Amino acid sequence: MAGASSILTAAMPRLEQPKIKIENLRKTYPVRNGEVIALNDANLDIMPNEFISVVGPSGCGKTTLLNIIAGLEQATSGKVEVDGKIVTGPGKDRGVVFQQYALFPWKTVIKNIEFGLKLRGYSKAERREKAEQYLEYVNLKDFAHAYPKELSGGMKQRVAIARAYAVQPEVLLMDEPFGALDAQTRAQLQEDLLKTWQTEKKTCFFITHDVEEAVILGQRVVIMSARPGRIKEIIDVDIPYPRDQTTKMDPRFIEIKNEIWAKVYKEYLEVQK
């Protein structure tokens, strides 16, 4: 049962400018006996406030693509534009959450969150207020003055998420952010992310190995092919929002999940050859 909004999206021509435009992107890395082609001719338009999930076998270039959008790596050829401007480096319009939390071990939880706000010029009082607000959002207010080493892996990742959300970037780039979390925390953070995406009108690019997660979150799921990474196929997830854990029981959800799973598995088998 397709949602009304997704039927409209599929039927109407897209007049808006893409938020992110990925054009003929290629990335090679020099290695001892030649080069590795991490990405080959990747093309994708991501619309404002769109939620894109990205799946594909290990090593197919997902992180490379995210890093180039983030401005953390340079493409070998091709380009990425955000709001029509070519990306040449990181920018405050784009926030990144990695699988490994990348917190400063010498700073307390609240100082870790305040750090990004400081870089963006917020006053001391504003930094504290925002940091507290987002710590509450990830249910870690009681740990504001703890150090990362005193937290579990899941808690550290929640701090990293709060840090990225607190600066309120228009684009959220997330590289398996929930991969290391227990199932309950993961489900909770998926629902929180969907709420944040809808209320704050963010554009999300979300990499995951978990096809179920890709489908519960994304409006479209990008399937990347085995190395050299290309965008192999894009599947529309025609299931209306709001979605929550019960959506996972929906027959249409299960159908889409199985279809994507089979395609990703095929790519995985290619890697094994």
Ligand SMILES: Nc1ncnc2c1ncn2[C@@H]1O[C@H](COP(=O)(O)OP(=O)(O)OP(=O)(O)O)[C@@H](O)[C@H]1O
């Ligand atoms: N700095 C580097 N030097 C050489 N090769 C690299 C470098 N970074 C990535 N690669 C290679 O580029 C390819 C794509 O890597 P990438 O990390 O983007 O894949 P991925 O799809 O994110 O993998 P995973 O799902 O395992 O995280 C891989 O073959 C990887 O070995």
